[in-house]
Amino acid sequence: MAERVLLRHLDVPDIHKLDVYLAHGGYAAARKALTTLTPEQVTEQVKASNLRGRGGAGFVAGMKWGFLPKDSPKPVYLCCNADESEPGTFKDRAIIEWNTHILLEGILITAYAIKCHTAYIYIRGEFAFGARRLHEAIAEAYKAGFLGKNIFGTGFDLDVYVHRGAGAYICGEETGLIESLEGKRAYPRIKPPFPATYGLFGCPTIVNNVETLACVPSIIANGPEWFKSIGPEGSPGPKIYCVSGHVEKPGLYELPMGMPLRTVIYDYAGGIRGGKKLKAVMPGGSSFPVLTPDEIDVHMDFDSMRKINAFLGTAGIIVMDEDTCMVRALEIIDRFYHHESCGQCSPCREGTGWLHKLLLRLEEGNGRPEDIDLMDRIAGNMMGNTVCVLADAAAMPTQSFLSKFRDEFVAHVTLGRCPLKKNGTGHRQAA
Amino acid sequence: MPKLTIDGREVTVEDGVNVIQAAERLGIEVPHYCYHPGLSISGNCRMCLVEIEKMPKLQIACNTKVAEGMVVYTRTPKVKAAQEAVLEFLLINHPIDCPICDQAGECKLQDYYMDYGAYKSRFPLEAKVRKRKVVDLGPHVVLDQERCILCARCTRFLDEVTKTSELGIFSRGDRCYIDLFPGKRLENPYSANVVDVCPVGALTHKDFRFKARVWYLEKTQSICTRCANGCNIDIYHRRGEMFRFRPRYNPHVNQYWMCDEGRLWYKALQQESRLTRPLLRGAQGFTAVTWDQAVNWVIEAITQAQATTTSGESAVAGIVGAKATNEEAYLCLRLLTSSCGTELVAGLSWSPPQAFADDFLIKADKNPNTRGLQALGLLNGKVAVTHILDAAEKGTIQVLVVFAADLVTALGREAVEKALGNVKVIVLDTDYSGTTEYADIVLPIGTVAETDGTYTNYAGRVQRVRQAFPPPGEAKTGWEALSLLHAKLGGASYLSAAEVFAELAQTVPVFAGLTYGKLGNHGVPLASLLPEEVRGAASA
Numbered sequence A: 001m002a003e004r005v006l007l008r009h010l011d012v013p014d015i016h017k018l019d020v021y022l023a024h025g026g027y028a029a030a031r032k033a034l035t036t037l038t039p040e041q042v043t044e045q046v047k048a049s050n051l052r053g054r055g056g057a058g059f060v061a062g063m064k065w066g067f068l069p070k071d072s073p074k075p076v077y078l079c080c081n082a083d084e085s086e087p088g089t090f091k092d093r094a095i096i097e098w099n100t101h102i103l104l105e106g107i108l109i110t111a112y113a114i115k116c117h118t119a120y121i122y123i124r125g126e127f128a129f130g131a132r133r134l135h136e137a138i139a140e141a142y143k144a145g146f147l148g149k150n151i152f153g154t155g156f157d158l159d160v161y162v163h164r165g166a167g168a169y170i171c172g173e174e175t176g177l178i179e180s181l182e183g184k185r186a187y188p189r190i191k192p193p194f195p196a197t198y199g200l201f202g203c204p205t206i207v208n209n210v211e212t213l214a215c216v217p218s219i220i221a222n223g224p225e226w227f228k229s230i231g232p233e234g235s236p237g238p239k240i241y242c243v244s245g246h247v248e249k250p251g252l253y254e255l256p257m258g259m260p261l262r263t264v265i266y267d268y269a270g271g272i273r274g275g276k277k278l279k280a281v282m283p284g285g286s287s288f289p290v291l292t293p294d295e296i297d298v299h300m301d302f303d304s305m306r307k308i309n310a311f312l313g314t315a316g317i318i319v320m321d322e323d324t325c326m327v328r329a330l331e332i333i334d335r336f337y338h339h340e341s342c343g344q345c346s347p348c349r350e351g352t353g354w355l356h357k358l359l360l361r362l363e364e365g366n367g368r369p370e371d372i373d374l375m376d377r378i379a380g381n382m383m384g385n386t387v388c389v390l391a392d393a394a395a396m397p398t399q400s401f402l403s404k405f406r407d408e409f410v411a412h413v414t415l416g417r418c419p420l421k422k423n424g425t426g427h428r429q430a431a
Numbered sequence B: 001m002p003k004l005t006i007d008g009r010e011v012t013v014e015d016g017v018n019v020i021q022a023a024e025r026l027g028i029e030v031p032h033y034c035y036h037p038g039l040s041i042s043g044n045c046r047m048c049l050v051e052i053e054k055m056p057k058l059q060i061a062c063n064t065k066v067a068e069g070m071v072v073y074t075r076t077p078k079v080k081a082a083q084e085a086v087l088e089f090l091l092i093n094h095p096i097d098c099p100i101c102d103q104a105g106e107c108k109l110q111d112y113y114m115d116y117g118a119y120k121s122r123f124p125l126e127a128k129v130r131k132r133k134v135v136d137l138g139p140h141v142v143l144d145q146e147r148c149i150l151c152a153r154c155t156r157f158l159d160e161v162t163k164t165s166e167l168g169i170f171s172r173g174d175r176c177y178i179d180l181f182p183g184k185r186l187e188n189p190y191s192a193n194v195v196d197v198c199p200v201g202a203l204t205h206k207d208f209r210f211k212a213r214v215w216y217l218e219k220t221q222s223i224c225t226r227c228a229n230g231c232n233i234d235i236y237h238r239r240g241e242m243f244r245f246r247p248r249y250n251p252h253v254n255q256y257w258m259c260d261e262g263r264l265w266y267k268a269l270q271q272e273s274r275l276t277r278p279l280l281r282g283a284q285g286f287t288a289v290t291w292d293q294a295v296n297w298v299i300e301a302i303t304q305a306q307a308t309t310t311s312g313e314s315a316v317a318g319i320v321g322a323k324a325t326n327e328e329a330y331l332c333l334r335l336l337t338s339s340c341g342t343e344l345v346a347g348l349s350w351s352p353p354q355a356f357a358d359d360f361l362i363k364a365d366k367n368p369n370t371r372g373l374q375a376l377g378l379l380n381g382k383v384a385v386t387h388i389l390d391a392a393e394k395g396t397i398q399v400l401v402v403f404a405a406d407l408v409t410a411l412g413r414e415a416v417e418k419a420l421g422n423v424k425v426i427v428l429d430t431d432y433s434g435t436t437e438y439a440d441i442v443l444p445i446g447t448v449a450e451t452d453g454t455y456t457n458y459a460g461r462v463q464r465v466r467q468a469f470p471p472p473g474e475a476k477t478g479w480e481a482l483s484l485l486h487a488k489l490g491g492a493s494y495l496s497a498a499e500v501f502a503e504l505a506q507t508v509p510v511f512a513g514l515t516y517g518k519l520g521n522h523g524v525p526l527a528s529l530l531p532e533e534v535r536g537a538a539s540a
Helices: A018-023 A028-036 A039-049 A061-066 A091-098 A100-113 A128-144 A174-181 A210-222 A224-228 A261-268 A302-307 A326-340 A346-363 A370-382 A390-404 A406-415 B019-025 B077-092 B108-117 B153-161 B193-197 B265-269 B291-308 B326-339 B370-375 B385-394 B407-411 B413-420 B478-488 B497-507 B532-539
Strands: A077-082 A118-123 A148-151 A156-164 A205-209 A238-245 A251-256 A278-282 A316-321 B003-006 B009-012 B049-052 B071-073 B141-143 B167-170 B177-180 B203-205 B218-223 B232-238 B241-247 B279-282 B285-288 B316-321 B345-348 B399-403 B424-429 B441-444 B453-456 B461-465
Touching (some): A018 A100, A028 A100, A061 A205, A091 A210, A100 A128, A128 A156, A174 A205, A205 A210, A210 A224, A210 A238, A261 A278, A278 A326, A346 A406, A346 B077, A370 B077, A390 A406, B153 B167, B153 B193, B193 B203, B241 B265, B291 B478, B326 B345, B326 B399, B326 B497, B370 B453, B385 B407, B407 B413, B424 B478, B453 B497
Parallel strands (some): A118 A156, A238 A316, B316 B345
Antiparallel strands (some): B049 B071, B167 B177, B218 B232
16 A cells, blocks of 8 residues: 555654644545535545444445435434443544544535534543543534534534543444433444434444554545555555554554555564464454464455454454463453443343453462353353343454363363463462 | 334334333233333343444434334344353353252343343352342441342432432442442332332342242232322232332332332231221120121111111211221221111321421321322211210110221320220221220221222322232131121122122212223222312311
């Protein structure tokens, strides 16, 4: 890819400032959309680009917009999902903090397309710096006439508000986000109805991820064909890969969609730290199945990943080397879901805690042989049986760890300690 | 009217009905905790998962509306596995304290565990999440957070029905708990309904806690007599003692709910002040007599009065309280008009001034049968209670029959004392009262719990009450006592309240065509049948 779109700040310093952004063609796409295209044409172009949601589910964005009722008397709301809290994922944060205006421009174009006059950016509470950047950029945009009344003299109005979360992973689930934005406890809603028909304050609502919205200006500027030419046709466009864990160069890499996972890890992220061997990769954040080294030739796009029963998710690539204890790794993952389960649905509320307790016991060296199958059963009972997919997000890594690294779990039971540690870490051994 | 198939059987139901309700029509129970027909759909317990053809995942029946041609399975291995799994999840952190839990016997965790679970525990006791127990929420309700399964029925009730929102869910995951919002107390007039909606033992009623095991209690359909609303209730009782009232569903009256005051009304019906034997006043005050002696005394008093009357005016008068059933009021009226030949019969419907009322269930009229007395012509203003008392004071009447009414509370001691000095006062009532102090003879009768009968609520709905247990001691039901007097004066005698009601329906036009059978469990409205002036009077 010739030039970075989403991480453009790496090429253009200070692009989070409006004058720099404008000097590099900023808001031209928005002006083009608002002054030369109808909202329907904008939606058409985004649909034609086959832009798929970057929040993890990969739903075609233009199609989602198309679900809005055509003749509703109620206002339409746009919610930008900036509650990025998936472990191993830090792409939205970079856009918000360093390429702020591209997000606002994406929001402006999207709001125009869906005939929305009030947009909310729901930002993760911990992103204090990002929230400040957003406030600064929004103030600049209002001053320049890119937000507020009569934008570009077209008569189109848009107000954008930043709402900071209070520290709950579940607020990233789109209906949990809506509930939280309404001032309520972020219990995800049962669907249907979907937000497009019954969303924020009971009105038609579109919830899009930061990275998704940040892709929109480039589609309008360069055309859907350009966008589709990047990466595989089924899920095209630029993509930020977040690489963390035991690699030489962890960080963000903007590359075309569909890069082989091996290439991202070894060619871009510099391979495994200290020349060690790769043991496992979680390619899409912590919520999806883990991959073994013989599975990393997969292409990182929504469809290719599904073929090997994996998910692109947020492309938060968590790399684990040969020294990693998989029991400990899963314990950390399930601790997260135990902590973050909202507690609404029985299987998730109770299942995440139960899994975590069993893993802690295994870690302590007190695991029982039957616990391994029990954990698999618990995860299976949680999967698909809840209001939102948080239960699945805990169940999928659990089941994949148990099946792909079963020997290591068995070893923890039989040895009463971690086989990778010479001295043993089990409490029983230590005592 | 979509037609669907559930477990191989077809059923046609109205649009908008969910799969739980549709299955109910076929007698198929889909187990559930969070779903309550009187509240919004929450879908959190996941107990009602069913298999539906053409849907890849199990669906929650509570949030699945019926559709034409839908094919539902509620008993497949996949469904059973899911139900067992949900139960297991619900129970891992639930305390095993059934032996000391008041919900035992009517606990959905127990019930469903026996029906759908019955697995061996795979969770160590010591690993359970501990939460607060015996949390005082308000005047009526106590919370045990460990027993709570977080179905959110209580919070939805308080958000949607009372709109008072005292309770919320706090924290996350398996640390979630129900509690009061800071600065709030659960003390709205309907607070105890949360105890009914709670499917487990998390919310219990302070009044009922540790009083009785529910499996020892009998349940009888009745009507709350605390006010004119006529909320449908079940009386829980054992050996002539009542332990609690609980609301019974009636879509036309109280839906699923009742007020806290009505819920504790049973206490007022079984106090120390109950009359249990006929009492005759002598020089030394009351002495207990037999029913035969008492009835003879009453008959003699009435005949004597009739014989000595000269002016052609009635020597006998009667006052009927609006806590009488329709049957009692009718018989009283019949006894006085046809057997004693008097026109001087008045109804008395008294409520304390500025009695509490709201726009939901609680009515300012604290009598259960004001509309019934109106329908019988007892409150139409032709004969006023004050007119009768004036006549008594003047000595134009010699005998006054007071049925289920306390004149002293309603009119003041002074007025009553002046009036009743010169007449023989015959009181039929359930309890000692200000009026019994002026009685020459007292006949003890049964309360609402002790009789069959009907009440006509504020809206003109005629509703049945059923005898839960016989009146205490030698007391008789009101209609029996009146029937006895009636027969002695040469009138008919009745074998049951139903027989009285059948005659009432034949003679009183606004009740025409009604029978106990037709009243069913939800009653029948009289309003449309009432003449305009009666309807006007009732609403005034």
